[in-house]
Amino acid sequence: MRAVVVGRFGGPEVLAVATVPDPEAEPGTVLVRVLAANVNPTDLAARQGFIIGGPVEPPTVLGWDFLGVVEALGEGVTDLAVGERVVGMVPWYAIRGRVGTYAELVAADSTWVVPLSSGLGEVEAATIPLNALTARQALDLLAPEPESELLVTGASGAVGAVAAQLAVAAGHTVTAVAGRDDEAFVADLGVARVLPRDADLAAAGRFPFVLDAVPLGERALPAVADGGSIVATRPIPEADASRRIRQEVMLIQADQAALRTLVGEVAAGRLRTRVDRSLGFEDAAEAHRLVEAGGLHGKVVLVP
Numbered sequence: 001m002r003a004v005v006v007g008r009f010g011g012p013e014v015l016a017v018a019t020v021p022d023p024e025a026e027p028g029t030v031l032v033r034v035l036a037a038n039v040n041p042t043d044l045a046a047r048q049g050f051i052i053g054g055p056v057e058p059p060t061v062l063g064w065d066f067l068g069v070v071e072a073l074g075e076g077v078t079d080l081a082v083g084e085r086v087v088g089m090v091p092w093y094a095i096r097g098r099v100g101t102y103a104e105l106v107a108a109d110s111t112w113v114v115p116l117s118s119g120l121g122e123v124e125a126a127t128i129p130l131n132a133l134t135a136r137q138a139l140d141l142l143a144p145e146p147e148s149e150l151l152v153t154g155a156s157g158a159v160g161a162v163a164a165q166l167a168v169a170a171g172h173t174v175t176a177v178a179g180r181d182d183e184a185f186v187a188d189l190g191v192a193r194v195l196p197r198d199a200d201l202a203a204a205g206r207f208p209f210v211l212d213a214v215p216l217g218e219r220a221l222p223a224v225a226d227g228g229s230i231v232a233t234r235p236i237p238e239a240d241a242s243r244r245i246r247q248e249v250m251l252i253q254a255d256q257a258a259l260r261t262l263v264g265e266v267a268a269g270r271l272r273t274r275v276d277r278s279l280g281f282e283d284a285a286e287a288h289r290l291v292e293a294g295g296l297h298g299k300v301v302l303v304p
Helices: 041-048 129-142 158-169 183-187 217-223 256-267 281-293
Strands: 002-006 015-019 029-038 065-073 085-089 105-109 113-115 149-153 173-177 193-195 207-212 224-232 246-249 275-280 299-303
Touching: 002 281, 015 281, 029 085, 029 129, 041 281, 065 105, 065 129, 085 129, 085 256, 113 256, 129 158, 129 207, 129 224, 129 256, 149 158, 149 217, 158 173, 158 183, 158 207, 183 193, 207 217, 217 224, 275 281, 281 299
Parallel strands: 149 173, 149 207, 173 193, 207 224, 224 246, 275 299
Antiparallel strands: 002 015, 029 065, 029 105, 029 299, 065 085, 085 113
């Protein structure tokens, strides 16, 4: 099969399409022919050797998210069918890059995938797993009290946008930081207030709960109320101990039940996700360059 392979650590230029052995449907796994694979910031970090737990040495195939069609079922898999469309997430860090989704075929643990809800486009669906699960689990970790005031940074991005929507749906009052030229999109998510990307968060008020999805890191700390909580998608500097701020780092876990719910919410139109563009496997390096440059209005998705 064809796959996008990282031959060595470095910039986008280290990505190349290569022929690698086809995976097989082993017991407990499902073999999926990939139709779309989402590009995430975690992929860019792994390409450079910067990941939690230490680098995964090349050659490797990157990618967490995928949408595809079931080609074969491993022994013991009874809840899926050959020919069924599925969407899933490979816990790439946890399995140390053993499986990547920038490939024509993926042999995934059956608990990593869910059937694709009707009405969802293939490219759109590929953007859901990692980002929506991160948002869901980050909010759970933040654990805001009912009807709380929340600040969400990076609300134009995939994780921040989903988190803002989930928080609004849960009855919280959300202030959201928008990206460049994305204020209208963020306002349409139902948030109470939109702050521009370059806003001085120290002057924006103090919030008992902050989800730093960018993350802004130290710049977000002045917005946390004394005794409040902040959850960030990467480690950030410790706040002054006298402020009694609870700080947590979000580390995603595979969760089939939550993924099924989130996919259903997107299909029903209650949760929005965005695609900026799709590119072929041969343009994977350009996809990484675009994501690194920023300023996109949605995700970049690779298609075989």
